[in-house]
Amino acid sequence: MSLRVARVTVDAPHGSDTVATATPAIGWVSESDARGWMQSGAELELELDGETQMHRVGGRDSVRLRWPFRPLQPRDEATLRVRVTGSDGAVSPWSEPRRIVAGFLADGEWTARTIAVAAPTTYAEPATLRTTFSVDGEVRRATLYATAVGVYQAAFNGEEVDDQVLKPGWTPFHTRTVHESTDVTALVRSGENAVTVRLAGAWATEHYGFRENAAPVYEEQPRFAAQLLIEYADGRVQTVRTDESWQSAPNEVTASGLYAGEDHDARRGTSDWSPVAVVADVPVPGARVSPFVRRIEELPVAEVITTPSGRTVLDFGQNLVGRLRIRVQGASGTVVTLRHAEVLEHGELGTRPLRAAAATDRYTLAGDGVEVWEPEFTFHGFRYAEIDGWPGVLDPADISAVVIHSDMERTGWFDTSHELVRQLHQNVVWGLRGNFLSVPTDCPQRDERLGWTGDIQVFAPTASFLYDVRGFLDSWLRDLEIDQVDGVVPFVVPNVLGPARAAAAWGDAAAVVPTVLYERFADLDTLERQFDSMRAWTDVIVGYSGDRRLWEGMFQFGDWLDPDAPPQHPAKAKTSADIVATAYVFRSADLTARAAALLGRESEAREYAGIAEEVRRAFVAEYVTESGRMVSDAQTAYSLAIVFDMVDESRRQALGDRLAELTRLGGYRIGTGFVGTPIIQDALTRTGHLDTATRLLTQTENPSWLYPVTMGATTIWERWDSMLPDGTINPGQMTSFNHYALGAIADWLHRTVAGLAPATPGYARIAIEPHPLEGFDDAEASHLTPYGEARVRWQRSGESIIVEATVPANTDADVVLPDGRRHTVGSGSHRWTSAALAPRPEPGEVGPESTLAQIIDDSEAYQAIVEVLGELRPAIAEDFRDNTEWSPRLTLGELFARLLGPEPRAAVERRLTALNTARS
Structure with a gap:
């Protein structure tokens, strides 16, 4: 028998050995070719400071064990080995040693001053900072601790300290900053050393808000702080800190912003050094728990397009997030301009959805041979790039798209024979990649890119399957709790949109996301740490529900972007916002009760379980009829009641039957928004309507999951019809072609279609x-x-x-x-x-006497009618597709008697007769 410990795990960012706490959670993965292998125990061996510590584990525990050794001290370096014993008595060899480095600082150890350009001449001025220091002995270890309110990259003696980008990322800068802990031992040398830091504003200096309300939230200028700790072999310690002795100078980056883009003048160089200003200190930074942002992939140009107006546009074949890397040669002073967009509209770059975001980079050539350039402190969401000012003939091999996002381990895959559904899932993956960049954003391209709580609340289960997002969301939840005000969770985290206001399904991220991390990663630590946040949010919305236990009459996003909502009023959904709100009061109270029980907080578990039951009964009494109808006779209302387990078994089935009926009446087109879409397939499946769920999944007409796929989408759209069938961008002021919320369908594909889910x-x-x-x-x-x-x-x-x-x-x-x-x-x-389950019966004869329900259930007949009408009466064909209620009590002949004259009716009947003949 073969038995081994294949992997030892520790709470550290992907690709790193550095931990953020003195007692990190640990675990291991065992592999055995014995069927039914179970662990009966394990031995853990920690080597630290020349000392060996041992620990024994009984039973099968191997995931997220609490640290069993003495707490780590700052800069401790240890190795952990594990060997396991099976229930059959077999013992594995020791695992390969897992290196663990303590990346945190001791209390009071952070002594760096915060510095900035002393006399900036522009808003959010990019700059280079520098200092020198001397090394006078053998260096055992050198560690750089650095942070910024802004973004930075450091170099020692001209060499970059790491391959990260946009460090340290985005947190609520006024209250929480993060430091990197970088081993730079190999970069320091005996004698004189130089440290340079390139600095820009990014998230810290961006203008947030909509239209004329956009304004700075954090700073007008970026700030930087760092300390270098040099440990000599003879025991001496030297510290180099940011302080008034550092210098600053303008560099080649003349302007930089996340929304605007970056301007780079390669002729400038870095000169005119002057003393920095010591400014107000940043909050004492904590060690990083989230993954680093890195360059992950590079894509070549797929096609060079000349637009109708004569412009040159590059198509990279995939909507992505990152920036371009160019190789260019030309005369000094030549300016190459790169404009980015996600789509083409009637052949030209479609920039209207970007709103105020220019998404434009400019590179001014130095003129000294081949120059390679990539913007450093910005990113764009794009598939297409318009190139202007390129010197000479453009060779597409000289331009590539660099994909950047938080570097998380890929953990989940899905495949199917259905090509459109396969592409749909691929679109979900790329949507996650584009929006998991430091924080989980709603979109990566326009003048927004914010951590909307509602989006991640519905998408967290899907994300947790596809990638190891535990550390990423753990870090974001810390920010959520910081930005809560008297329990109220803001719409976005970090909050840059003003005073926090409560909204159902958005603020409920406080309860849902920690629960998902527990369900998918067995992460009880985060659940425990976030419990007070969860409880505080639940108390707020229970308070809003009052004695009636119904959250009514307040501001809500509701079932946001219901496809029937007007383009300029995306909250006007078919399902009452009060139904959504009260369902989420139940949801958060129920999850809070369950979390309390897991944490051994029995009195709180009983309290919140009692509240949840009161809300459930009030919901049923107010919104559900005895016969199994919802007051809002809409798909999202039924889905909430079913999936949240708010009704008993007898009414659940009636609700499911009505949900299936509504889905067919709507022609198997989607009728849900952000709240209903992630759960409608579960509601149908749980109530025995898998066939209806199948039709809904595989629908290609607008609105549907596959309509964007048929339109060439490579990511998930914000609106079901972000692009209209004629190639025109949706007229709404708000539309994006890279939003992951509606991609939450992928969790159902994983759990239900493929059939893989956690049971515990x-x-x-x-x-x-x-x-x-x-x-x-x-x-x-x-x-x-x-x-x-x-x-x-x-x-x-x-x-x-x-x-x-x-x-x-x-x-x-x-x-x-x-x-x-x-x-x-x-x-x-x-x-x-x-x-195999018996297939549906073959359709019978069709004709004017067929009911509309029979027609929509007969794909061939439906398509035949649409084709005939499309040839003869296009406007009526569109009305037939979009506005027919596919009732079992109305016949095709009755409908056409109102819509069509004798000649078109006869043409349809001839086509159906031909179909019947072919079938027979």
């Missing part, structure tokens, strides 16, 4: 329950759980469904096959053959 927190027990969809030949999901890789795949084989699964060592799984058979299995590879 952190995947200690796995739920395997695939749902083969009609029209799909196969589907597969795999996920790097905290225990190792889990995988489920199903495929059709004649009249059977073949299900294959891989269960990681030290876990087991509950299996439900498509034919309903159930199994419980241990680790290893498994394969089952299941009877």
Whole structure:
């Protein structure tokens, strides 16, 4: 038998050994070829300061164990090894040692002064800072601790200290800053050394707000602080700090902003050094817990386009976030201008959705041969780039797109035979990549890019499958709690939009996101730390609900961007905002009660469970009829009641039946916004309407998940129709082609279509329950759980469904096959053959006497009618598609008697007769 510890884990950013706390959580992944392998114990060996510490673990615990050794001290370097024992008595070899470096500072150890340009001549002036220091002995270790209110990059003796970008990222700068802890031992040398720091404003100096209300929130100029700790082999310690002795100078970057872009004049160089100003200190920075932002990928030009107006536009084939890297040669003073946009509109660069964001970079050539340039302190959301001023003939090989985002480990994959759904999932992944850049933003391209709480609240489960977002969201939740005011969670975190106001489904991120981290990563630490934040938010909204236990009549975003909402009024949804609000009072109270129980806070668990039950009863009494109808007869209302478990079993089924009926009445087009979209498929599936969910998923007409795919989308759009069928950008003032919220459908693809989900927190027990969809030949999901890789795949084989699964060592799984058979299995590879569900009956004859429900359920007939009308009466064809209510009580003939004259009716009937003949 083969048994080994494949990986030792510790709470550190991806690709780093540096931990932010003296007692980091640790874990390990075991691999065994023995089926049903379970751990019975483990030994841990920590080497620190020449001392070996041992610890024994009994049982199967191997995920996020509390630190069992003496707490680490700043700059401690340790190695951790693990070996495990199986329930069969087999013992693994020791794992490879996992290096652990204490990246935090001791209390009071931060002594750096904060510096800035003394006499800036422009707003948010980019600059270079510098100092020198001498080294007079053998250096054992040199560590740089640095932060900025702004963004920076440091170099020692001309060499960059790391490969990160946009350090230290975005936090609520007035109250929380983050420092990097960088080992620069290899960069310091005996004798004189020079440190240079390039500095710009980025998030700290940006103007936030909408239209004329945009204004600075943090600073007008960037600030920087750092201290270098040099430890000599003879025991001496030398500290180099930012202070009044540093100097500053303008550099080649003449202007830089996240929204505006960056201007770089390569002729300037860095000169005219002058003393810096010591300014108000930044908050004492804490060690980083979130992943670094890095250059992740580089994409070549896919196509060079000459627009109708004669402009040169590059298409990179993928909507992405980053910037361009150019290789250019030309005369000194030549200016190359790069403009960015996500789409083309009628052949030209579509910049209207950017609003006030210029998204334009300019490079002025030095003229001394081949020059390579990439903007440093900005980023853009784009697929297309317009190039102006290029000297000579443009070779597309000289320009590439550099993709940047927070460097998280990829952990989840999905695939299927359905090509459009496969592309949909790919769009979800790219949407996450574009918006997980320091904070989870709503969009990456226009004059916004804010950490909207509602977006991440609905998307957190999807994100937690696709990437290891635990540290990323852990850091963001710290900011959320900082920005709460008397319990109220602001719309965006960090909050740059004024006083915090409460909004259902947005502020509820305080309760939902920590819960998701517990469910997906077994992260009880974050849940415990955020409990007070969760409780404070719940207390606020319970207070709003009053004695009636209904949150009514206040400002709400509601089911934001319901497809029927007018373009300029995205909150005017079919579902009452009061229904959404009260459902979320229940949701947060219920999650708070569950968190309290997990944390052993029994009295609070009982209190909030009681409140949740009171809200649930009030919701049902006010909004649900005895017969199973919602007062708002709309898909989101039904989905909330079903998925949040707010109704009993008898009414749940009635609600599900009505939800399915509404979905068909709407022609299997989506009718939900930000609140309903992530849960409607679960609501349909749980109430036995998988066929309806399938039709809804595979719909390609607008509005639907696949309509953007048919329009060439490579990310998820903010609006269902961000681009209209004629290639015109949606007329609303607010539209984006890279928003991940509506991509929350991917979590259902993973859990339900492929059938891979956690049955208990952190995947200690796995739920395997695939749902083969009609029209799909196969589907597969795999996920790097905290225990190792889990995988489920199903495929059709004649009249059977073949299900294959891989269960990681030290876990087991509950299996439900498509034919309903159930199994419980241990680790290893498994394969089952299941009877396929009977396909839907073949459609019968169609004609004027067919009901509209029969027509919409018969795709061939529906398409035939649309084609005939499109040829003869295009306007009526559009009305037929968009405005018909597909009722089982109205016939096609009755509808056409109102819409069509004799000749078009006869043409439709001839086409249907031909279809009947072909079928027979």
